[in-house]
Amino acid sequence: MSIPGRNINPTISVDCVIFGFSTNQLKVLLIERSFTDRSGIESKDYKLPGDFISINEDLDLAASRTLEEMTGLRDIFLCQFAVFGKPDRISNPVDMEWLLETTGLEIQRVVTAAYYSLINIGETNTDFAIKNSASWIDVKQIPKLAFDHADIIEQGLIRLQLSLRSEPIGFEMLPEKFTIRDLQILYEAILDCTLDNRNFRKKILKSSYLVQLDEKQTGVAHKPAHYYRFDRYIYEKHKKESLGFNF
Amino acid sequence: MSIPGRNINPTISVDCVIFGFSTNQLKVLLIERSFTDRSGIESKDYKLPGDFISINEDLDLAASRTLEEMTGLRDIFLCQFAVFGKPDRISNPVDMEWLLETTGLEIQRVVTAAYYSLINIGETNTDFAIKNSASWIDVKQIPKLAFDHADIIEQGLIRLQLSLRSEPIGFEMLPEKFTIRDLQILYEAILDCTLDNRNFRKKILKSSYLVQLDEKQTGVAHKPAHYYRFDRYIYEKHKKESLGFNF
Structure with missing residues (x-):
């Protein structure tokens, strides 16, 4: 989902795993992705909010920018938790073609810096969900995802669980x-x-x-x-x- | 310190912050780097063991490979703790020239995945230190470092301290x-x-x-x-x- 004409660094991207807590459920924020499959059938799946960084763009700022552009969420504390760089991250033909379509470049390898956050869904502006087909999905019912985003969410969840055991991060999800x-x-x-x-x-x-x-x-x-x-x-x-x- | 003729990805590197404990001191493993400064004077400073990844090389494997090539240390558990990607990481003329000399490429921006480990110096083969000018330096007396490696060590140390407070990592540094x-x-x-x-x-x-x-x-x-x-x-x-x- 890169901006046409923007000077991107096509080897490095950022991805945001935004966990949300609401009505006793843990959810994750996903973006719907539409594509035409090999047989010419219109199809869809989901991906994390994420994008290539611009030339000369700081990684942390790229993560905040991307999150706001794709979901409307701003001023969210994002914690970088890992970088995903397996050489075969982009091996599914659907992903390769989607990258070609959205960037105009033949991209074979991207290393992505992953960020996570936990927010109280009730306290965020609900308008944002309509924007860019972003939606909150129960972490127990995650649909088919692009790239290695299932793996990134899994690692993000492990990191969130670790944080919950070592810091009082949960209290901000509850009323006073x-x-x-x-x-x-x-x-x-x-x-x-x-x-x-x-x-x-x-x-x-x-x-x-x-x-x-x-x-x-x-x-x-x-x-x-x-x-x-x-x-x-x-x-x-x-x-x-x-x-x-x-x- | 890239291998001549190797097919490198010049936008992504790995760096290893290896902490060592010995005789009641915490040390970090550094590599001596020699260069000729602008006035033609031979000079030196230090850097972390690190390298560009090869095209199609996994990040974790690149970190292990680099550590072994540069220090002789092998089978060390490396934990990826952060990625450093500020656009101005390479802005010192000495660093820019050193990159040009060692890679033959005009490199302006590199994102590096940083790994850390804590090892018992007494239990490692001491021969390795002679190799490639690697040496253990007291973390309280760190000399002038290349790139943003001082920042990487500082962040690595914070991560190590966090680990010590949440996991029993210290016991492996002590006798049974x-x-x-x-x-x-x-x-x-x-x-x-x-x-x-x-x-x-x-x-x-x-x-x-x-x-x-x-x-x-x-x-x-x-x-x-x-x-x-x-x-x-x-x-x-x-x-x-x-x-x-x-x-």
């Missing part, structure tokens, strides 16, 4: 006050597993930065649960003093 | 049995800080995978300390059950 159950649902969605309720509660409550509020749920059929909030100050303070991996 | 003091010295060397003895002891002993042995030091002037060993089985078991960052 939340129940332990809300937190568990978020962990289960990202880690793609079922956690034991009692164990989760016991372990997570050891975290000093999880502060119990006086307030409880109201209007629920079950026993109302306490609300908690995340205290970033306590987290940062303890993080500095921590040697990590204490269990 | 070690004292808590040995472990603290290793942590202090890698984290580049002084840790409070009592706090370190208290925190690290919470780790269930650190197993105290019946054996104590002998022939020491001070009160003999207990030996400990790292139990990988316990570590792996607890890691699976852990949600991480509990403190």
Whole structure:
């Protein structure tokens, strides 16, 4: 999806794996790609928001630019997590022809720098999804993807799961006050597993930065649960003093 | 340091930040680079082991190949940690001329995939250091470096420190049995800080995978300390059950 006339570096690209959390599901942002297959039939698949870098364009800036151009999302914190450079990344005839069509160049090898982010879908402007056929797809129901984008998403998810285990990235997906159950649902969605309720509660409550509020749920059929909030100050303070991996 | 006649991709390179631990110091493996400066004076500086990839060469394999060719080190686990792609990475005239001399090409922009590793210097074959002017340099006394290699080392060190806080990577630098003091010295060397003895002891002993042995030091002037060993089985078991960052 390069801009005609733009001076591109056809050997280097960027790709963005944007994870979104909404209604207890982890999703990923994909772009619909239309192409004509070898038998002349109109077909479609999906790809990550991504593009070639321009000559003299910084990689990080190329990632932000591409994401905004293709999805309308801006000011998203993008973390570069890996570079994908297998010599046979572009070996599917559909991908080769699509590159020829969109760039006018015979491209045989592209090394791509991959970035990821986790955002709260509810807080983003929903207009953006209509733009450029971008849509949020459940990570458990990912359709056919272009290039090695399935692999890039898989590696991005592994990196996201690692982050969740080492940093309090999940709290920004929740409202300011939340129940332990809300937190568990978020962990289960990202880690793609079922956690034991009692164990989760016991372990997570050891975290000093999880502060119990006086307030409880109201209007629920079950026993109302306490609300908690995340205290970033306590987290940062303890993080500095921590040697990590204490269990 | 490309091989004459080799079919290189002059836009993509790999660089290896090899950290080594020895006699309580953290070092990094650097290659001496000789060049003639603008005034015709023979000069030298240092660079990371690195090279352009060959056409059709996998990035990870290019990193291993380069490391072996330039230092003799083989079978080292290399972890790709970032890609460096600022448009002005090659702006120093010395670097530009050196590239022209070694490749025969006018190269203006290279994106490099950076890899890191931590090895026990004592366990590597010491012959390798003579090869290709590779040498271990204390990370606190890094000399003038080519390109943006100072930045690459800095980022590599941050990544190494992060790993030390989230994985038991340090134990492979120590003998099978070690004292808590040995472990603290290793942590202090890698984290580049002084840790409070009592706090370190208290925190690290919470780790269930650190197993105290019946054996104590002998022939020491001070009160003999207990030996400990790292139990990988316990570590792996607890890691699976852990949600991480509990403190």
